[in-house]
Amino acid sequence: MLTTRGAVARLSRRAASSAKKTNAFFSTAALSQRVPSQSSSSRQSSSRPQRASPVAARSYATEAKQVVGSVKTVIGAVVDVQFDTENLPPILNALEVQDFHGGRLVLEVASHLGENSVRTIAMDGTEGLVRGQKVVDTGAPILVPVGTGTLGRIMNVIGEPIDERGPIKGVKLSPIHADPPPFVEQSTTAEVLETGIKVVDLLAPYARGGKIGLFGGAGVGKTVLIQELINNVAKAHGGFSIFCGVGERTREGNDLYHEMIETGVINLEGDSKVALVFGQMNEPPGARARVALTGLTIAEYFRDEEGQDVLLFIDNIFRFTQAGSEVSALLGRIPSAVGYQPTLSTDMGGMQERITTTKKGSITSVQAVYVPADDLTDPAPATTFAHLDATTVLSRGIAELGIYPAVDPLDSKSRMLDPRIVGREHYDVATAVQKILQDYKSLQDIIAILGMDELSEEDKLTVERARKIQRFMSQPFQVAQVFTGYEGKLVSLKDTVRSFKEILSGAHDSLPESAFYMSGTIEDVKAKAEQLAKEMGN
Known part of the structure; x- marks a missing residue:
């Protein structure tokens, strides 16, 4: 027995020694094969040095x-x-x-x-x-051009220009797959991103580095709102914008491009404020599933390398999920609920977590959300909602009144509307505005049946102020100036809160309702009221 045990022990020692030698050999061989030489590392030098992506973290x-x-x-x-x-x-x-x-x-x-x-x-x-x-x-993974050379250009999923204006010059290349910024690099403070649009800043403020869902049907002003946000962020914050067309109509992408040229967002001869990345509905599912990552990679460069506040528009985030579902089916993976890919949450989280604020800059994302069959419990929109910080709902009823932007003040929500974040005054004014508009909505049936005369004096005052507030929420956009004839206004958050507070207090009950329509601050309303009085006097 002792002899046998001794033999086993000797064999074990030999096996362990042999295993060590074998492991050492393969480790050395693997390293010599997998670690690239200095001369062949040009692709890696193009990736962002600040944080390692999965592709930078592992060798090829x-x-x-x-x-x-x-x-x-x-x-x-x-x-x-x-x-x-x-x-x-x-x-x-x-x-x-x-x-x-x-x-x-x-x-x-x-x-x-x-x-x-x-x-x-x-x-x-x-x-x-x-x-x-x-x-x-x-x-390496798919490498796409990043940098200021991409501004004013239209690219496809692999970063090739598709606007027939020649190659993109003076750019670096970055991989489209990357890790989210480490926790130590992320900003922990909740900050409001001022858009200069009154109804958004007051009632559903955007988080700097947050994700906003944009809901709206055809013809209610989504495109114009997007263009104004691009314009205002460029002017107020000096930031750039990236527009990702994911699985939408090619005609809409073409129209958007030419509208941006007309409104000055894209300058063919000089500096532009936006880069466009398109993977439209005629593209294969692989392109549609990756085009949002291409746009996000360009946005990350401006955030991480240039310290910018970047706006990232994704139209439509549902098509990103839909394309992932098609790819999953093509690869033969077993589908999960409603036929979506089993990796739905992982795919969505992998992209959404990269959209965040760091100590250098931020990416704020506005994502158009299509809800299939108006079913909010569908896995695709339900997974998207888990990541959103705010929702901006565009209403056809408000658009029919001629009030633009047609943002629904009662349906639009934001987690930033918290007194600890926006301050007590802003919060109180916003909730008071929502209350008076809700009261007006509940009185509309009575007005329609019985008329204004049947209301109490208090209710009449509520209706008058609510109608003034409703019209004051309209705002002339700079990008729509050529169509409306109104000079565009960019209103600061401070002026917005002050103006609505004065209307609620009754300080401007004497001013005519029409003076509040398509005005910037309350000073613009006063000036318009004086002008109307002069015209009436003449």
Whole structure:
């Protein structure tokens, strides 16, 4: 027994020694293969130095030596690629098809299949792609241009310009997949981002670095509101804006671009305030699932490298989820509730958590939200709501009254409307405005049936002030100046709170209702009232 135990002990020691040598050998070999040389690290130098993305944190086997494979299977947007080596490209790496007649075709690695093959999702149409075509691993995820050179330009999901104005010059390249900023870099203070739009700043203020859901049907002014926000953030904060068209109509993207040129948001000859990234509804699901990340990467550069307050518009966030669902089905994953991808919360959280405020700058996101069949319990909008700090609801009823922006003051909400954040005065004025508007709404049925004469004196006063407040919530936009003829007004939060407080107190009960329409501050109302009085006198 002792002999046997001694033999076992000797064998164990030999096995342990052998395992150490083997591990040391493979660790050295792996390091020599996976760590790129200085000459081949040009791609890594383009990524942001401040925080490591998943791609920067791990090294790539393909950076040391370019790996070439060939197309094995093509099923729509799903392309399987076979390699001769076991050194496969990691998940999320970008592969490029060589000599593809349709231009540059980028494939993103989605899974490893075994037998030295990977399954990828195409970022463009695969019409004309054939088996055996050569595919090269780029050694990194999809890299897109970032920097001021992107402003005024339209790009696709892989950062190529699609506005027929030549290549984008003087830019760096950054990977579209990144980690959220570490907790130590994030700002912990809740700050309000002033938009200069009275009804938004008073009743549903935006959080600096927050996420805002924008709800509204066709023709109620979503586009004009977006353009005014882009314009005001550029003027008030010196910040830039990024617009992501995710799975929406190509015509709308084209119209938006030309409207931005007309209103001066995009200057073809000089400095522009916005960059546009489009992955419209005719694009494959891979492009629609990644285009929001492309826009977010451009926004992160302005926040992290230039310390800007950036506005990121996503139209429509539901299409991001929808595209992810299509990709998941194509990859053969088992669907979860209502047919959505099992990774719905992870996909949404991975993007939304990157939209935040750091000590250097912020990304504030305004996301148009489509609610399928008006069902708020649908997993797609329900997952989105979990991340929103505020909701801005545009109402057709208010638009029909000619009040623009047609923001519904009773349906729009914000977690920033808290006395500890905005201050007691702002909070009290906002809640008083909401109360008087709610009282007016409840009196409208009585007015419609019996008329104003049947109301008590107190109710009559409530109706008069509520109608003045309702009209005072209208505001002439600078980007709509060419259409309305009214000079655009950017109103500070201080002036907004003071003006509404004076109306509530009855200080301006003597002024005519029409003077409150399309005015900036209460001083503008007084000036308009004097002008109306002169015209009446004449």
